[in-house]
Amino acid sequence: MKAKGRVFRYNNNVDTDVIIPARYLNTSDPKELAAHCMEDIDPDFVKNVKPGDIIVADRNFGCGSSREHAPIAIKASGVSCVIASTFARIFYRNAINIGLPILECEQAVKGIEAGDEVEVDFDTGIIRNLTKGTTFKARPFPEFMKKIMAADGLVNYIRTKNAGDGSPS
């Protein structure tokens, strides 16, 4: 599983209120949420984001509210991966559960700028900055997380697993 795209670069403590402001939480429709993704920190994000693009941020990405609408909005906007030095814990869980690939890699974060072209190999954890010609290594996902990502989220993973062995979980 690979991702490749252009980078949107953010700083420390990007909170879920700026990822998807509460005024839009009267819906949970992914398309409607995506239309306002990052609006309060980067009003041009929605206009410029293309399928496959990558978000790179410093520490504590996704802090604040537990709203799963935040990773849902990012994923529905077409973003293929978020790379950060660290993630807030609820966002981390939510991203995996809905099948949005995320990687923690401080070196990569330091070596990537806005607009760089970046390629990520989730099987090996290799992050390539194609613009600068540099390579970084993040810890790859453990097996069960890879399966959740491949199934496009925890719920589909549980359903597929149950369909496979016929046993309820």
Added chain:
Amino acid sequence: MGMTMTQKILAAHAGLDRVEAGQLIEANLDLVLGNDITSPVAIREFEKMGANKVFHRSKVALVPDHFTPNKDIKAAEQCKCVREFAKKMEVENYFEVGEMGIEHCLLPEKGLVVPGDLVIGADSHTCTYGALGAFSTGVGSTDMAAGMATGKCWFKVPSAIKFVLKGKPQGWVSGKDIILHIIGMIGVDGALYKSMEFVGDGIQHISMDGRFTMANMAIEAGAKNGIFIVDEKTIEYVLNHSSKSWTVYEPDADAEYDEVYEIDLSKIRPTVAFPHLPDNTRTIDEVGDVEIDQVVIGSCTNGRMEDLRVAAKILKGRKVKKGVRVIVFPGTQKIYLDALKEGIIEQLIEAGAVVSTPTCGPCLGGHMGILAKGERAVATTNRNFVGRMGHTESEVYLASPAVAAASAVTGKITDPDTLLKAD
């Protein structure tokens, strides 16, 4: 090597004798919580999983509190979805407008959480119940869905930071000032993935309402949970609110902590978090001249009886500064009613405040008190992120009810002592 309080609760709920930091476990849940924002997503996932009943009718709590009373048609649809699900699944702890409250004020009041419990909630401030010596943590909607279906959740066992609280808080210093002081000290990711364990003799001087405020804001330091040792005040609270049986867990003497902080509560000053992060703190003595347009007193952080009493004590017989809007929202219907009976509501209204029905409303910029461009609010809430309470160019200053009430009178961020001396 011994275990922390949190580790002991997790081990007991995973059927294990011991656990250690970093270990992945699956644990049994005593309560699964959701609100009108997070539950509709969880219900959709619950149905996608093929689940047709909740694991236990009395161990699921659904509290429409964020955009209620329904603020618009979409919010009404979301609440309807939760209401219909609760009815279909025969969820015992569904709280409709009229019997509800802000979830984290309501659940302890209803006796649904007791010491030693393991609680997950699809709301980040679920960590509030750590005040009762329970392990409780915020999760997302998918985890809530899986929790409702199976009664289980997986956890990575956290390491912990120990806060040894000593001495007695002075003057107007409350739980809010203590937790803002701590967040200012360790930062908004200072306890990332970890437990914050509060121990020490100083705890006896912090009321249960103050402890709820402190545990509530553990998430603002990135923590997985905040938890207090259980003492006489905890037991008294539980006896007055719950008929559930409970278990007290104490940290082992040789439990391992990543860091230990000793905090002298007598040295803490009223503390304010400036925009746009809860760790951007200053003591009241360093605030300077900050004029304000709005004051918000309430929320899952500071919407309890003690908070309203403090606000009324300062506002009674005084007037809100002309041009300042003061919005008070009690945490639950019971708190509202008790405050009415005590005469607090009358005092607040006579001072010029507006009193709202319990709702999360303004705290997250939902409704009932949104800020325009360039406006400033002092709020007893928990977050002051960009755009949290309205326009992206508005500002939120986090403070205690005492500071908020004093600021309402002067129109700028004010030390309650200064106000009282000036009279």
